[in-house]
Amino acid sequence: MAAKTLTIDGKPITAEEGATVLQAADEAGIRIPTLCHLDGVYDVGACRLCLVEVAGTPKLLPACTTKVAEGMDINTDSERLRKYRRMTLELLFAERNHVCSTCVANGHCELQTLGYSLGMDHVRYDYLFPKWSVDTTHRLFGMDHNRCILCTRCVRVCWHIEGAGTKNVAGRGTKSHIITDLNMPWGESDSCTQCGKCVQACPTGALFHKGSTTGEMERNRGKLEFIVTAREKKQWITPE
């Protein structure tokens, strides 16, 4: 496969043809913040946190879906990008009821971690305080819509990795929400195989193992990596 040479944050880089800017940056040790991206499932470019500046392109491009090209000059970290990323997080925190102190994922949450790392010290927008429910009808897992950021990682692992097609998105705009099957309680779903991949994929405390108390919810992403590597490379790595 042909190699492409490009520049990311002033650093000359070689990347495989067909690789995304995010992969190329990752290999070069440059971290671009992401939220809807999850290794192993296809990208949708929805969270807009990984937007980068590409010289010669007037629009900002998502690193997760933009393929590398010869001679690209990419900037992943500018004052403008940092500002937009902080605003995106502020919008997310204001949209639903993200209360870290009473959340199962407290301390293990990607949204919370991004808030710290991107310097989001307060939310300037009015909190919307929507009324969302918690679905605890499933035997093993629970879904707290108040914590959901609609990254659709759970939907993608459910369709793409497990092949069950249980999770989906209903509604539109700010009324969008994750549903199980035909918008029925999770516990009544026929298609759910109880594999728990959605729980492992969730970046926040929206999907959790029943019985985990505040701050307990550690994810086991190695499980997903194990399945994807086994499938694509026929290698059975030891999950961490």
Added chain:
Amino acid sequence: MTLNDLLNLKTRELSSRKKITLRCCMAAGCMSSDAKGVKQQLEKAVTESGLQDEVEVRGVGCMKLCCEGPLVQAEPNNTLYVKVTAENAPAIIAALKGGKADVPQTDPNAAFFKKQLSIVLANSGIIDPERIESYIAVDGYQALHEVLTETTPKEVVETMVKSGLRGRGGAGFPTGLKWGTVAKSPGAKKYVVCNADEGDPGAFMDRSVLESDPHSVLEGMAIAAYAVGADQGFIYVRAEYPLAISRLQIAIKQAKQLGVLGSGIFESPFNFNIDIRIGAGAFVCGEETALMASVEGKRGTPRPRPPFPAESGLYGCPTLINNVETFANVPPIYRNGAEWFAGIGTEKSKGTKVFALAGNIKNTGLIEVPMGTPLRTIVEEMGGGAPGGAAIKAVQTGGPSGGCIPAQHLDTPVDYESLGKLGSIMGSGGMIVMDDSSNMVDVARFFMEFCMDESCGKCIPCRAGTVQMHNLLDKILKREATARDLAKLEELCDMVKNTSLCGLGQTAPNPTLSTLRFFRKEYEELLQPDTYGPRGNGEPKKQPAAAAI
């Protein structure tokens, strides 16, 4: 079907014409005020007067002056009756023998009609949209025959490039370039899609074209399919247009029966089928990638581009997506030549543009004008200004993605570049005129509310940003906002514009930005002093006086 068959059909149709034709508008606007009843009564009156052999009552498409409907026009003397009721029918028929009917009339030579140049709407209000013979009588499907028998696909694309036609969906991408890209994209299977998901508030151009002249769209799609090498087409039309859908269904069926669509068109090896896909009421499905997802039966949400539909579109195949009006422009271009078309309009914007003229204006309806026509001509001469002589304050173009052009810029010519310079866009053709009673902050809030409701919810800036912007505009209107809120609003506009995934989010701030640009004073007048911020006067907030008990 051969060319001879086609010409025979034309001759037969023309020779069966009667001496007098009464054309009744049967488009959705007039139908809503009983055009069907008018037509039935006219037919009845013709029979009762024994004029069946001399008078034809023909249901036609939009006759443009929608505010005066139902419209009936007599041929050949061109008397145009307005606001016709079913009771007027006998009087109209009696007047055919001479004399004047006591039915309201309007001047068919008024500026509203005379300043128009019809290419897309040339057959609208003339032919019967439910009969293919009526379209063939005005040289319909001859362009398709010529293209299929005398030119190569490459030449078809070259003609389109030469014509200078730009996409009429709003962005104005050169059509020839798009056709060429799809034609060059490798792939055995290709698709042609017609975007008829017109959704801008106040816009009804595409609906009128589909209701008035569906065959011109089908012919345009077939020519495009030949140029790019596609054999399957889809028309994605919104469910809110039942009349357009039914006329399209009739048109497709008739075209297939005559062999101008389907397999072996004009006895050539070229096959092209068209299927209709009906939208379920989402504005975002007018965005091309969301539209394709919807056609595939998936949730109608956009995806990042590239890859563009021209490389990877419907079912991963190269796909050509054009708007209704773009396709309707195609047959006239091949009938009259690219040079003819390129001779109309301005240097960078060729041809004509159809606008749905609405709002605070005397003559509302459908107009088609050459590119470069000044807005003032449209609003003042053709539209007749605001009713009651009120002053025009602004003209909104481009719907929720566009902007408001203030009265001082009315001399701007209508073309892609000039409107873009003023922070608005050509858009698909909605043109809403506002007089001095309009509150521009309220206008901005209306469009923001529309975008908020229609956001698909996929990307965060559009989903959550439009809600916050709407709340801030609401706060300003309620006189509860401060200068800091306005700054927050402007910052959000910039962020949502630059970070949203698709065109809906990227353009959602436009109405707000353009009203801020030209009518900032109206915003500032509504602001309250900020007691805590740097612009505040430092005094504590006044508590409202307690009501006397």
